[in-house]
Amino acid sequence: MTKEEWNSLGFAYTRTPYRFVARWADGKWEEGKLTESAEIVLNESAGVLQYAQTCFEGMKAYTAKDGRIVCFRPDLNAERMADSARALAMPAYPEDKFLDAVKQVIAANREFVPPYGTDAALYLRPAMFATGAVLGVKPATEYEFRIFASPVGAYFKGGVRALSLCVSDFDRAAPHGTGNVKAGLNYAMSMRAGAEAHARGFDENLYLDAATRTYVEETGGANFLFVTRDKKLVTPKSATILPSVTRRSLEYVAEHYLHIPAEERPVPFAEVPSFAECGLCGTAAVISPVGKIDDHGKEIVFSDGNPGQVLMKLRETLVGIQHGEIPAPEGWLFYVD
Numbered sequence: 001m002t003k004e005e006w007n008s009l010g011f012a013y014t015r016t017p018y019r020f021v022a023r024w025a026d027g028k029w030e031e032g033k034l035t036e037s038a039e040i041v042l043n044e045s046a047g048v049l050q051y052a053q054t055c056f057e058g059m060k061a062y063t064a065k066d067g068r069i070v071c072f073r074p075d076l077n078a079e080r081m082a083d084s085a086r087a088l089a090m091p092a093y094p095e096d097k098f099l100d101a102v103k104q105v106i107a108a109n110r111e112f113v114p115p116y117g118t119d120a121a122l123y124l125r126p127a128m129f130a131t132g133a134v135l136g137v138k139p140a141t142e143y144e145f146r147i148f149a150s151p152v153g154a155y156f157k158g159g160v161r162a163l164s165l166c167v168s169d170f171d172r173a174a175p176h177g178t179g180n181v182k183a184g185l186n187y188a189m190s191m192r193a194g195a196e197a198h199a200r201g202f203d204e205n206l207y208l209d210a211a212t213r214t215y216v217e218e219t220g221g222a223n224f225l226f227v228t229r230d231k232k233l234v235t236p237k238s239a240t241i242l243p244s245v246t247r248r249s250l251e252y253v254a255e256h257y258l259h260i261p262a263e264e265r266p267v268p269f270a271e272v273p274s275f276a277e278c279g280l281c282g283t284a285a286v287i288s289p290v291g292k293i294d295d296h297g298k299e300i301v302f303s304d305g306n307p308g309q310v311l312m313k314l315r316e317t318l319v320g321i322q323h324g325e326i327p328a329p330e331g332w333l334f335y336v337d
């Protein structure tokens, strides 16, 4: 593919030749191996189909400046996937084996890793699901762990542009529920709200906390970033949002690379109009600036509806670290070869 072709990719599934599969049965994980088969045959009563017993992860592999293929902090995804599995009464996949499988899948599909200097990446999608048949509501006794790969471009179409969001009347996750893990059911919960927001011309929803509807949570697929007028980074702290790898990395980058104080704390929605900048962050979203938030007809505008300067500097620094243009903190880049 040419550089232009890589840069024109959207965020969609493309079948690549190899995926890693390991099965859990009789109380243990089998060794697992690469396979060419993208199709899965399931019993009609599999736990994943009946009761949504499934969780997943998302990571990107790409070519760094020195020509080596890297993946960004996949150890944190391995850990989070184990947390997700435990939250859904599933057996956790061993974290060291997860990292080994990541390497195998990237190496086997290396022709789909974009070259250095494009906006594309090879997106890795680890997923775990209950294959065992259940009828009563209980954890299945058989599972499959799988990692497939798909070349992708930007999650939000149209380059780095300021997004417009709306405050959702739906809730994404319940207190003491599964909001802090990557359970498939959280995303099922957000489908209708997402479709309605898109139909009204918005890019995404802002979810409020389900208990009081007064604090900012996150969107359907990214955490929030705010910048105060005196240039501090503020990120919502909540027990019901996903602990984003990108957000945790950005807090470190803000403080240690850009000397911007970073605060993680509950953010009342009422405080949002006082922020100078707003953005979303995640593996797929990278840092996507937010220009406007519609609160039931009342509009909150950031940086005159344009990408904010502090967030764009943070984006440039994080992307530079990820691509080996700026020295990375120890252990952040996972070399595949």
Ligand code: PLP
Pocket (backbone or CB within 6 Å): 058, 218, 219, 220, 221, 222, 223, 242, 243, 244, 245, 246, 247, 281, 282, 283, 284
């Ligand atoms: N929040 C939700 C609901 C997500 O699905 C994601 C994507 O994984 C994120 C936040 C961002 O997390 P990360 O930076 O680890 O990709």
Ligand code: COI
Pocket (backbone or CB within 6 Å): 057, 058, 059, 220, 221, 222, 282, 283, 284, 285
């Ligand atoms: C990611 O950023 O990797 C995500 O999983 C978000 C979305 C595609 C579900």
